[in-house]
Amino acid sequence: xxxxxxxxxxxxxxxxxxxxxxxxxxxxxxxxxxxxxxxxxxxxxxxxxxxxxxxxxxxxxxxxxxxxxxxxxxxxxxxxxxxxxxxxxxxxxxxxxxxxxxxxxxxxxxxxxxxxxxxxxxxxxxxxxxxxxxxxxxxxxxxxxxxxxxxxxxxxxxxxxxxxxxxxxxxxxxxxxxxxxxxxxxxxxxxxxxxxxxxxxxxxxxxxxxxxxxxxxxxxxxxxxxxxxxxxxxxxxxxxxxxxxxxxxxxxxxxxxxxxxxxxxxxxxxxxxxxxxxxxxxxxxxxxxxxxxxxxxxxxxxxxxxxxxxxxxxxxxxxxxxxxxxxxxxxxxxxxxxxxxxxxxxxxxxxxxxxxxxxxxxxxxxxxxxxxxxxxxxxxxxxxxxxxxxxxx
Amino acid sequence: xxxxxxxxxxxxxxxxxxxxxxxxxxxxxxxxxxxxxxxxxxxxxxxxxxxxxxxxxxxxxxxxxxxxxxxxxxxxxxxxxxxxxxxxxxxxxxxxxxxxxxxxxxxxxxxxxxxxxxxxxxxxxxxxxxxxxxxxxxxxxxxxxxxxxxxxxxxxxxxxxxxxxxxxxxxxxxxxxxxxxxxxxxxxxxxxxxxxxxxxxxxxxxxxxxxxxxxxxxxxxxxxxxxxxxxxxxxxxxxxxxxxxxxxxxxxxxxxxxxxxxxxxxxxxxxxxxxxxxxxxxxxxxxxxxxxxxxxxxxxxxxxxxxxxxxxxxxxxxxxxxxxxxxxxxxxxxxxxxxxxxxxxxxxxxxxxxxxxxxxxxxxxxxxxxxxxxxxxxxxxxxxxxxxxxxxxxxxxxxxxxxxxxxxxxxxxxxxxxxxxxxxxxxxxxxxxxxxxxxxxxxxxxxxxxxxxxxxxxxxxxxxx
Numbered sequence: 001x002x003x004x005x006x007x008x009x010x011x012x013x014x015x016x017x018x019x020x021x022x023x024x025x026x027x028x029x030x031x032x033x034x035x036x037x038x039x040x041x042x043x044x045x046x047x048x049x050x051x052x053x054x055x056x057x058x059x060x061x062x063x064x065x066x067x068x069x070x071x072x073x074x075x076x077x078x079x080x081x082x083x084x085x086x087x088x089x090x091x092x093x094x095x096x097x098x099x100x101x102x103x104x105x106x107x108x109x110x111x112x113x114x115x116x117x118x119x120x121x122x123x124x125x126x127x128x129x130x131x132x133x134x135x136x137x138x139x140x141x142x143x144x145x146x147x148x149x150x151x152x153x154x155x156x157x158x159x160x161x162x163x164x165x166x167x168x169x170x171x172x173x174x175x176x177x178x179x180x181x182x183x184x185x186x187x188x189x190x191x192x193x194x195x196x197x198x199x200x201x202x203x204x205x206x207x208x209x210x211x212x213x214x215x216x217x218x219x220x221x222x223x224x225x226x227x228x229x230x231x232x233x234x235x236x237x238x239x240x241x242x243x244x245x246x247x248x249x250x251x252x253x254x255x256x257x258x259x260x261x262x263x264x265x266x267x268x269x270x271x272x273x274x275x276x277x278x279x280x281x282x283x284x285x286x287x288x289x290x291x292x293x294x295x296x297x298x299x300x301x302x303x304x305x306x307x308x309x310x311x312x313x314x315x316x317x318x319x320x321x322x323x324x325x326x327x328x329x330x331x332x333x334x335x336x337x338x339x340x341x342x343x344x345x346x347x348x349x350x351x352x353x354x355x356x357x358x359x360x361x362x363x364x365x366x367x368x369x370x371x372x373x374x375x376x377x378x379x380x381x382x383x384x385x386x387x388x389x390x391x392x393x
Numbered sequence: 394x395x396x397x398x399x400x401x402x403x404x405x406x407x408x409x410x411x412x413x414x415x416x417x418x419x420x421x422x423x424x425x426x427x428x429x430x431x432x433x434x435x436x437x438x439x440x441x442x443x444x445x446x447x448x449x450x451x452x453x454x455x456x457x458x459x460x461x462x463x464x465x466x467x468x469x470x471x472x473x474x475x476x477x478x479x480x481x482x483x484x485x486x487x488x489x490x491x492x493x494x495x496x497x498x499x500x501x502x503x504x505x506x507x508x509x510x511x512x513x514x515x516x517x518x519x520x521x522x523x524x525x526x527x528x529x530x531x532x533x534x535x536x537x538x539x540x541x542x543x544x545x546x547x548x549x550x551x552x553x554x555x556x557x558x559x560x561x562x563x564x565x566x567x568x569x570x571x572x573x574x575x576x577x578x579x580x581x582x583x584x585x586x587x588x589x590x591x592x593x594x595x596x597x598x599x600x601x602x603x604x605x606x607x608x609x610x611x612x613x614x615x616x617x618x619x620x621x622x623x624x625x626x627x628x629x630x631x632x633x634x635x636x637x638x639x640x641x642x643x644x645x646x647x648x649x650x651x652x653x654x655x656x657x658x659x660x661x662x663x664x665x666x667x668x669x670x671x672x673x674x675x676x677x678x679x680x681x682x683x684x685x686x687x688x689x690x691x692x693x694x695x696x697x698x699x700x701x702x703x704x705x706x707x708x709x710x711x712x713x714x715x716x717x718x719x720x721x722x723x724x725x726x727x728x729x730x731x732x733x734x735x736x737x738x739x740x741x742x743x744x745x746x747x748x749x750x751x752x753x754x755x756x757x758x759x760x761x762x763x764x765x766x767x768x769x770x771x772x773x774x775x776x777x778x779x780x781x782x783x784x785x786x787x788x789x790x791x792x793x794x795x796x797x798x799x800x801x802x803x804x805x806x807x808x809x810x811x812x813x814x815x816x817x818x819x820x821x822x823x824x825x826x827x828x829x830x831x832x833x834x835x836x837x838x839x840x841x842x843x844x845x846x847x848x849x850x851x852x853x854x855x856x857x858x
Contacts, residue, residue, distance in 0.1 A: 253636025
């Protein structure tokens, strides 16, 4: 009994081998269709997982999205926070690093080095100073200023364009900032044009600002750039508020809400497009494969003529399709993942990290498509072997 | 005879042809859907990005330096320069008027606010912002454009409603019982002031929608001398949650604040403009002053944020137009990324569709060796046979491609409506691209098998070998 089964199995595989070898052209065509489907499936799945992660980090470009302020701060920010509060802010998240900047604001008088009247302006002490952390993108510089990073002396300041115009300041020159009887020298390190309130401000080192305001160790606000999906940012805000009961943690709704909305749209768009592309590609491959399978009436007729039951014949063809799907899927999915690495580089400048889970998923989907496309052979159950051999139908 | 053979061949194996056609239609459907979405996505997403609010800010050129911390300006009320509101409708006459989604002028001042008319015990130094909300602008083509801070700051959430556009102005009413000596048949009555209160201020004063708020100067005498009463009252129409400085402020129509600040009617200090833009590239960042005339023309005919700023400056004399970099650059970067991403998805979809369709047509040629052998035996040359089969494939490509286009358009429509609430316009270019693509793919797919078929020796085939 076991002997017969072994013989049967040997015969089964022999037939399969012959089926593959019978027509090289057809084999190539089937592998091509399945491989293309698998490649696109793998590439898109891999890219999609990666793109969502990358998009959230793109939102950094909008700058701070969370503020930490003194509790019950009035509209005029005269209350301050201890500087040490920054150490309680968690910075390493799963979705990336939180960028933390602490600020101390005061209104001080600026006096140009050359001739000219002194005037009042907002001075923001910042730690770290913006040009040092590279938060100022190249185009937000004052037009025509090359990005020079001078050696840090502790007196550098970043001057907003409107202030610069009034100061008639040049890069590399000094001017003085004074508040009551306290005075600091400010060395113009770079200019800044953002279209926001920064244009009307001078940013100096936090220490210098604290000396000017006579508030050592105090800050007015902490600005955070929190990466992640909108829900991750919300959770972060809640956790931070719990960790800092003496401060007021607020989302900057302009950015958090818009980011949530835009993220949802892009996410939906990507998922829907990828879904439709995968579905149609699957159907397309299936149609192509079925087309090929339907050509096999001669084979089916022959097998039936020599006594094969329809179930066994069908099993043969399904096994063939599954094997083809496996081979095409494995080659195609590997190609697709390689492709997505390149594509990720093209879109985000960083190669997409290959996700191992994508590979078996893409191969499995291809095998399923291949098997489904062999199913229409069942329709051949009704054909009469004799009519096939007579060349009818 | 040629046509007859083609027609006969199409009719002979309908199921087979149907499947090849289905593969073609599905493949081209993918291509159409993803192409339509990619072509359309830039505009749609640019609109979505307007939920970030204004990307341009207009200030008077002669303005003194603002002393702004946390959205609050510390300057004395009358320091600085102002711009006239009357110029604003011109924004809808510039070349890029269709790209200007919204704009809102603002004027800020500080006042005391109270819940009783005598304004006793009122907190001083509350920011009062005069602006527009759903303010109608009558355009030259007869249509109305409603704009205001609710459009430039879409993240503002209001509990209740915004103040009416005409609150605080005068209303013309007809007078039927003319007093003796009156000229004309009408008179003007003031419309009561309305205001919107920030959520934190409302909590501090326990104000609710429908209550009245009384605004006065820190020095009550001034108010008395100016208006003859201790305060100006306004009906609270809504409570505003902004998540920023506005939570502690009172928002009123611009005319009301002009009057309070003792400015002439229709003066403002800052104008926020929200415009649909194209992401900036290196060309856009160049200084327009150094461009050659043809370059300048190209620059000003692209909706870059900087060229829109330039054309706004042309119609608002004395104004300084600045790009809010934080919004504009983030937007540009993300838009470019998403666009590239979708083009890649489209490319991948096209590739997969092409390969699958090509495979399908290759298969259909391979399976017809017998037929080819017979034709050649009857005296047809390789060229004729190839031409015949190619014609058949092309016919299929046109039918399949057309069906695929229809399918793709429906899908793109569903997708667009689900995600953006608006369907992409079917484009004729996409149609031609798809039909051409279908033709190229089928011909390429059958080229290799056809080439091999042309070398078929008829005799062994006919013998059944």
